[in-house]
Amino acid sequence: MFSNRNIVSAVEFGTSKVCVLIGEVMSNGRMELIGHGEVPSAGAVVKGEISDMERTVNALRKAFELAEKKADCDLSDCQIITVIATGGGIESHQELAGVSVNTANGIVTDNEKNAVSEAARRIAYVNDREIINLCTSSFTLDKRHVVEPCGQSGKYLEADVHIVSANTRRLETFIQAIREAGFENARIEPVFTPLADVNGSVDDDDQQNGFILLDIGAGTTEYLLNIDGGVRESGVIRIGMEHVANDLAIGLSLPIDKCRALLRDATIADAIKGQSEFIEIQLRPRHARKIPVSSCECIIDARLRELVSVVRSKIPVKHSLNTLGAGGLLTGGGALYPPFKEIFTSEFDIPCRTVVPIKPGSLSLEKPQYSAVWGALTLAPEFVEVQRRPGMLERLFSKFSRDGGN
Secondary structure, three states, X not given: OOOOOOEEEEEEEOOOEEEEEEEEEOOOOOEEEEEEEEEEOOOOEEOOEEOOHHHHHHHHHHHHHHHHHHHOOOOOOOOEEEEEEOOOOEEEEEEXXXXXXXXXXXXXXXXXXXXXXXXXXXXXXXXXXXXXXXEEEEEEEOOEEEOOOOOOEOOEEEEEEEEEEEEHHHHHHHHHHXXXXXXOOOEEEEEEHHHHHHHHHOOHHHHHHOEEEEEEOOOOEEEXXXXXXXXXXXXXXXXXXXXXXXXXXHHHOOOHHHHHHHHHOOHHHHHHHOOOOEEEEEEEOOEEEEEEHHHHHHHHHHHHHHHHHHHHHHOOOOXXXXXXXXXXXEEOHHHHOOHHHHHHHHHHOOOEEEOOOOOXXXXXXXXXXXXXHHHHHHHHHHHHHHHHOOOXXXXXXXXXXXXXXX
């Protein structure tokens, strides 16, 4: 049992896998990963959406069981579960909001910072959508840009706020799956994929220098643009590595499971790196085919260039990408495909690199496909802190917060 221990969990419903992490928040605030379980989604989740609730719940239960076994415990006292939010129901945009500074001496306090976030939330509110995360991109105090307004004197505080919202019904489907898996009374908090990535895999220097991040998953790709330490753009593209596998299956007349394996096991990537001419694929006993590596490369290149081009088209021309000190950051399972860096660089004309979870502990999660779920786990203590101190929700910390909360 977890009596007197600060235990939290994170869940990711992916097109390729359902993943669960269990963590313990230590007395010094450090997150220690103590459990990890994952099972194949096997068609239960498609493009970030639950397509089969029963199969999803069964997969989630198995993932929780595996994670509990590794942690040598159960989750009866888990304080909070963060869940990765993605899919077609996600939207994001910027809102400019302002409030008067009415303190006796005109000094800005946390109350004004909270109030300006609340003002942005009210502007953005739509009946059938839930605001899941708010990120303050920048502040101005009496039309003067300030990094941190608290403690400064002024009359009017404005904030440019990045708001991420989800279709209420689609979001509730994810929460329902967790409840049906045995967590009827748990507090569940959604986190948009690239915001989780940033928290778990991007260091402070990169955040201050600016970057564009792509999380290339199996069914979707999420992107986020950070300029001058603030989120300016984010979104979901419903193209991922599953589409690459499908293209290979059609173009090479192969079973799609074989194509998934070629990508998952890095067979194609290794063949390209080793300058091999053919890949030999065993289709059935005593029957193999030799597939030209150049054909695989051509098919993959076309789809990934399309993906990167779509992301590039979502970034308004007003944003100058050549000022991004950290360049491009690639994560998610698709980041393991080596030519992706070249494709990204040719489209965005900036350098890029792959990022992985920072200090995930001893369970071997130093891989880009775990960036989001690890980031979601490390955010869980922030939500716990909000729960302890009601009214603090709009200032979880400088990166973002969630509207609402139970």
